[in-house]
Amino acid sequence: MNRPLPVATTAQARRYARDLIRLHPGMFRAVIGLHVAAALAGLAGPRLLGDLVQGVHDHAPMSELDQTAVAIAAFVVAQALLIRSAHLASARLGERVLHRLRTEFVSRVLALPLSRVESAGPGDLLTRATRDVDALAQCVRFAVPETLIALITLGLVVGALVLVSPLFAVPLLVGVPFMVAGTRWYLRRAPGGYLRQNAAWAEVTEGLAETVQSARTVEALGRGHQRIRRTDIALRHSWRAERYTLRLRTVWWPLIETGYVLPMVLTLLAGGWLYLHGRITLGALTAAVIYVQQLVDPLDRLVGWLDELEIGAAALARLLGVAAGPSPVPAGTPETGSNRIEVRGVRFGYEPGREVLHGVDLVLEPGERLAVVGVSGAGKSTLGRLLAGVHRPSEGSVTVGGVPLTELSPERLRAEVALVTQEHHVFIGTLRDNVALVRPAAPEGEIRAALTAVQALNWVDELPDGLDTVVGAGGRPLSPEQAQQVALARLVIADPHTLVLDEATAMLDPRAARDLERSLAAVVSGRTVVAIAHRLFSAHDADRVAVVENGRIVELGAHDDLVAAGGVYATLWRSWQGETREGAPGGRALS
Known part of the structure; x- marks a missing residue:
């Protein structure tokens, strides 16, 4: 069963957000200043419009009315320019913050132990890298600046309304209980709801990714209906999670709308009564009504974007949670005394209570x-x-030069031990970049020598642009055999002292695989090689053979000695030799 990656706490997310703001104090102050100036320019219009109405009522001179109209137009133009500048400044700040968030997320993912990534499954990490990043981008680019504008505008409009007459603040108080109670009710439930919604979507992605990756197996075994049922179940979970957050919004939004519609009605009624009794002027009433009307837009904006803020906060918590678990490497990396690898009393299980190695x-x-x-x-x-440091033993230790592999940093570990399996990835880019992935500064001579070692130089030279041919998604496709040779060439460039080859030549035909292993053996001469044998000629060529049965090493020794002993290995060897003589090229696959 997959174990999802952790999720950061609300306090951790808030602390991280504050730290991001502190990284760009000048830009943040500029954004705040521009938004305040834009809001102040917007406040002049209603007051001037009230003066214009009062002037018309009092039969003021036309020149005075014209000056008031020109002033209104000037403030409108100034507000438009300030709003444009404020939005540009917000966009620049948002893009810088988003760039840092994405960069740090990739760094956190690459720093994760491979075992942690595998236990989480592809769906959880893929959802965080796509859906959560997109949600956070929406939040940083739009929700944060729009919410900021709304809060600033609300504060200034209320202040301007009080300056017109403190009496107009009384109707506003009527809507406060609806807004406060509704918002508190919503905020208590929304974070957990959106986290469950994102986790449910990760379950959908997980199932789809597994089905796509194993499409041939699903089709061959006739398990299509089973995978469809699994997807339907995951979609039902996602639907329920999204229905819950939708219900929260359908309760919260009407309460908020009631909270600002009531003050508007009461302002009109109370203001009309005050005007009729001579307590305020017509201009003051006009300005007050417009100010109350101006509260609607920022409140609408605040309600709409606060929901996006909750989604963004949940996304941020999930992104930060990638590194929220215990660090796989203690501070500092000790020096290894030698290249000797020792496995002592190792026990391991992928799930508690179910050991694989004993x-x-x-x-x-x-x-x-x-x-x-x-x-x-x-x-x-x-x-x-375990020998490659991918997993931690449940008990016992795996050391290199007397130092546990788990105490080495990821960079140091891969310099000591490298693992190559039959699962390879071809990255988007040139073939040169793919081969030199582990050491980008490797000269062309070393790259070509590595390709020669894995018997790949012939087909590479036949490509249209040789090493500069673009491969990967959207580029020239490589066959599974060619992708495997590229992976092995990377291994030659990496040059670790210990290699763990887990069926690393399984994609090649038996004869080509044996030729490749012999060529590779010459290149890695003097290095420790652990070959998980897919075909027994690998065992025949090895210095020693370890026979694993039911999670234990039951036999260990040279090929000839184990055959002569007549034990488990001898049985495997005779079976493989028999199938080879019957025409199965290269013998039976044992793993």
């Missing part, structure tokens, strides 16, 4: 070639991943 002991001397064999499900690949 008390494994193994010592790998520098420069040794070890083949790990056994039937499917014996624990070979799990052992290989």
Whole structure:
């Protein structure tokens, strides 16, 4: 069962948001200043319009009325220019903040232990990298500045209304209970609702990603209806989660609208009564009514974008949660004394209470070639991943030069031990960039030598642009065999002292695989190699063979000695040799 990545707390998200603002204090002050100036320019219009109405009522000179009209037009133009400048400043600040958020998110993802990524499954991480990032972008670009504008405008409009006459503040108080009670009710429920909504969508993405990746297997086994049912169940969960947040909005929004419609009605009634009794002028009444009307737009904006803020806050908590778990590496990276790898009393299980490895002991001397064999499900690949530092042992230790692999930083770990499986990814870019991924500054001579070592240079030179041919999505497609050779060439460039090859040549035909392994053996001579053997000729060529059965190493020794002993390995060897003689090229796959 997949274990979703953690989610940051509300306090952590708020602290991170405050830290982002502190990184750009000048830009933030400029944004606030421009929005305040725009709001102040907007406040002059209603007051001047009230004076214009009063002037008409009092039969003021036409020149005075013209001056008032020109002043109104000037403030309207000034407000438009200030609003444009404020929006541009907000956009610049938002893009800088968003750039930092995305960069840090990618850094957090790349710093995660591979085991943590695998246990979370592709759906959770993919949803955070797409849907949550998009939601946060919407929040940073629009929701934050619009909410800021709304709050500033509200405060200034209320202040201007009080300056017209403090009596006009009384109707506003009628709407406050509706707004405060409704907003508090909403904010208590919205964060959890949106987190559940995002998690439910991750479940949908997880199922779709698994189905697409395993489409051939699903079709071959006739499990299409089962996958459709799983997707339907995930969609029902997502629908229920979204229905809950929709219900919150359908309760909250009417309360807010009631909160600002009532003050408007009461202002008209109370203002009319005051005017009729000579307590205020017609101009003051006009200005007050327009100011109250002006409260509608920022309140509408605040209600609409506050919902987006909650969505963005949930997205931010999920993005920050990628690194919220315990750090896989303590502070500082100790020096390794040698390249000797020792496995002592190792136990491991992917789920609590279900061990895969049971008390494994193994010592790998520098420069040794070890083949790990056994039937499917014996624990070979799990052992290989522990040797590569992908997983932490539940008990026991895996050390290199006396230092536990779990105490090495990711960069240092990959310089010591590298894992290559039959699952490879071709990145968008040139073939040169793909091969030199581990060391981008590698000269062309080393890149070509690496491709020669994995017998790939011939087909590379036949490409239209050679090493500069664009491959990956949208570029020239590579066959599974070619992608595997590119991955092995990366390994040659990386040059770690220990290699863990988990069926690294499984995509090649048996004869080509054996030729490639021999060529690769010459290149990595002097390095420790652990080969999870897919075909037993890998075991025949190794210095030692470890036979894994039911999560234990049941036999360990040289090929000839194990065959002569007549145990588990001898049985596997005879079976493989028999199938080879019957015409199965390269023998039976054991894993």
